[in-house]
Amino acid sequence: MINYEILKKYPLCDRCFGRLYGKVLNTTNLVRGKSLKIAKAIEAEINKDEEMLKALSRSGVKEIRGVDEEVKECPWCKGIFNRMDKLLEEVLEKVKDYEFNTFLIGTHIPEEIKEFEEEIKTEYMESIKQEFGREFGKLLARTINKKPDKENPDIVIHINPYTEEIWLQVNPLFIKGRYRKLVRGIPQTRWLCGFCKGKGCVYCNFTGKKYLVSVEEIIGEPILKATKGKDYRFHGAGREDIDVRMLGNGRPFVIEIKEPRIRNINLKKLEEEINKDGRVEVLNLEFCRRKDKVIIKNVPHKKTYRALVYCEDEVSEEELKKLEEELKNREIYQRTPKRVLHRRADLVRVRKVYKVEANKVDRNHFELIIYCDGGLYIKELISGDEGRTKPSVSSILNKQCICKELDVIKVHDGETNGRNE
Ligand SMILES: [Zn+2]
Ligand SMILES: [Zn+2]
Numbered sequence: 001m002i003n004y005e006i007l008k009k010y011p012l013c014d015r016c017f018g019r020l021y022g023k024v025l026n027t028t029n030l031v032r033g034k035s036l037k038i039a040k041a042i043e044a045e046i047n048k049d050e051e052m053l054k055a056l057s058r059s060g061v062k063e064i065r066g067v068d069e070e071v072k073e074c075p076w077c078k079g080i081f082n083r084m085d086k087l088l089e090e091v092l093e094k095v096k097d098y099e100f101n102t103f104l105i106g107t108h109i110p111e112e113i114k115e116f117e118e119e120i121k122t123e124y125m126e127s128i129k130q131e132f133g134r135e136f137g138k139l140l141a142r143t144i145n146k147k148p149d150k151e152n153p154d155i156v157i158h159i160n161p162y163t164e165e166i167w168l169q170v171n172p173l174f175i176k177g178r179y180r181k182l183v184r185g186i187p188q189t190r191w192l193c194g195f196c197k198g199k200g201c202v203y204c205n206f207t208g209k210k211y212l213v214s215v216e217e218i219i220g221e222p223i224l225k226a227t228k229g230k231d232y233r234f235h236g237a238g239r240e241d242i243d244v245r246m247l248g249n250g251r252p253f254v255i256e257i258k259e260p261r262i263r264n265i266n267l268k269k270l271e272e273e274i275n276k277d278g279r280v281e282v283l284n285l286e287f288c289r290r291k292d293k294v295i296i297k298n299v300p301h302k303k304t305y306r307a308l309v310y311c312e313d314e315v316s317e318e319e320l321k322k323l324e325e326e327l328k329n330r331e332i333y334q335r336t337p338k339r340v341l342h343r344r345a346d347l348v349r350v351r352k353v354y355k356v357e358a359n360k361v362d363r364n365h366f367e368l369i370i371y372c373d374g375g376l377y378i379k380e381l382i383s384g385d386e387g388r389t390k391p392s393v394s395s396i397l398n399k400q401c402i403c404k405e406l407d408v409i410k411v412h413d414g415e416t417n418g419r420n421e
Contacts, residue, residue: 004040004052006120011059013074015081015131022126029131037061076116077128080161084139090166091140091157098170099263102149103140106169107133108160132161152289154263170259173227175267176292177285178250178411181215181240186279188239189216211242218280220255222273227260237296237411238303238374245407248304250283252411254293300374302354302412307368308361308405309382309393315366319397320358326396327356327370335388337380351376351417365404368393373417379403 002021006012012020018033025032041061044052057069073079107129117128136159137148156169191211193204200206216234224232237252267285275281330353336346353376357369370378377389382403384392394401
């Protein structure tokens with residue numbers, strides 16, 4: 001049942017011998033191993049089993065009378081559990097510059113130890129990786145008064161207890177909110193100069209950028225400063241064109257701060273700080289999880305737009321009434337617009353327009369309020385994009401129209417598209 005023969009081959013320490021049966025009996029590996037060896041030593045003394053007594057002595061049993069072998073280094077743990085305090089000191093030194101609430105220990109075991117473990121394993125065994133991670137985690141949690149967290153640790157402390165290598169994986173901090181873009185001419189994300197790709201050249205006036213500022217930077221830079229992070233990534237629930245304003249209740253976004261040194265920041269104060277900019281505003285900032293980023297990026301929300309339309313000919317009130325009726329609950333077949341073909345696959349998307357309100361402004365201008373699925377290209381809905389969008393405002397009126405100004409005036413949360421491709 002218990003494989004004592006292994007001790008003749010390998011002088012396993014009490015803790016390691018106990019680990020071979022780690023899943024049996026509710027006690028520690030140390031107590032389990034020590035108890036098993038003592039029981040065996042009693043039996044071996046009665047049976048005068050010299051060979052077993054020597055093996056037990058070599059593996060650290062001191063109580064045997066008349067046998068006193070030199071204790072050999074345990075080939076499984078090689079003393080790593082005796083070095084936990086030293087490793088703890090080094091870990092504390094490494095993490096001292098980072099604020100974190102939860103952590104996880106990532107234990108790395110050398111290949112040869114894994115192979116050794118594979119050779120001696122029993123079906124009741126616990127791995128040394130598991131025990132070290134758990135014990136070191138408990139020690140650290142007690143010392144710094146913070147919780148281990150398997151799901152969403154702020155920081156992962158990687159340790160190879162054999163080589164005593166320690167390295168940190170500082171997980172990103174996620175903050176979600178909504179933004180409003182009050183002016184035209186600002187892209188959502190950082191946009192590098194197309195000639196120099198960010199290095200700086202005469203075309204970009206040595207800034208490396210095609211656009212000097214972006215929604216991402218206006219929001220990200222103050223957060224980066226407050227969290228003392230390394231970098232940031234902006235994830236929007238869709239995006240508006242550079243020349244389109246984002247008004248109303250704002251567009252949801254998640255910002256991801258890489259390797260933050262500070263996590264407990266005052267989001268209300270940060271909101272005020274960002275909003276001093278005046279071009280972009282944020283609201284409802286709150287801490288969130290990685291999964292919110294995935295949701296925000298992948299769930300298309302219905303939107304309401306306001307468009308100022310220019311038409312080459314005069315448009316009558318009657319024609320606008322007809323337009324409202326024709327577009328009500330209308331499926332739009334939209335081939336990828338020519339202007340985005342260089343970065344999107346050429347295919348036909350079906351998006352729905354639910355409701356349109358049209359108001360005449362002057363002889364050649366009217367305003368449209370369009371309530372529709374997310375992902376519908378509004379400029380092309382208006383122009384028709386040379387027949388690539390059907391039907392369109394131009395095709396229904398049979399007059400060429402173009403979108404002169406566009407604003408998103410509402411992102412409808414909790415209302416996903418009626419039909420997706
Ligand atoms: Zn050992
Ligand atoms: Zn350049």
